[in-house]
Amino acid sequence: MQKPPRIWISNAAPKAGDVVRVRAQIEHRMESGLRMDAKGQPIARNIVTRFEARLDNDLLFTWSPETAIAQNPFLEFTFMARQSGELKMLWRDDEGLTLTANKALQVSS
Numbered sequence: 617m618q619k620p621p622r623i624w625i626s627n628a629a630p631k632a633g634d635v636v637r638v639r640a641q642i643e644h645r646m647e648s649g650l651r652m653d654a655k656g657q658p659i660a661r662n663i664v665t666r667f668e669a670r671l672d673n674d675l676l677f678t679w680s681p682e683t684a685i686a687q688n689p690f691l692e693f694t695f696m697a698r699q700s701g702e703l704k705m706l707w708r709d710d711e712g713l714t715l716t717a718n719k720a721l722q723v724s725s
Contacts, residue, residue, distance in 0.1 A: 619643045621705065621717040629722045630697040638669065641690040642707055642715055648683045664689055666708040671721065672701040697723045 619642075626637035642664070649661025667679040677693045703719045 621707070621715060623705065623717050623719055625703070625719055625721070627697075628720065629724060632697060632699075632723050632725050634697045635694050636697050636721070637692065637694045638703070638705075639690070639692045640667075640669075640705055640717070641688060643688050644707075644709065646685055646687040646689065650683070660710075662710045664707050664709050666706070667691065668704075668706045669693065670704045670706075671695070671699070672704075674701075676703075697721065699723055 622639075622641045624639040627634060630636050644664055645662065646664065647659055647662045649658065651659050653659050661683070663683060663685065664681055667677075667681070668675065669677040676695045679691060681689065700723045701721055703721050705717045707715045
């Protein structure tokens with residue numbers, strides 16, 4: 617998880633009550649632990665095990681992927697805009713590495 621995540625928000629300045637669509641993608645091998653290396657040894661599992669999206673401290677969305685997810689996971693979710701704040705996203709993998717991304721959201725009435 618070296619490169620920064622790709623984040624897209626349908627509307628960074630929605631009106632209160634508008635639905636906001638968020639798309640997020642990171643680069644990650646998502647090694648299942650089921651493959652062997654050139655010497656026939658199993659390659660250790662290392663997948664993204666947790667994703668969280670928060671608006672400031674309010675939890676919007678969580679995801680706990682499993683082994684069958686493809687590399688470079690892409691996800692999309694929606695939420696209703698109610699307040700301005702910082703949209704914070706976090707990914708964590710089996711090795712304990714975390715990656716974060718933030719986007720400002722300015723809700724108008």
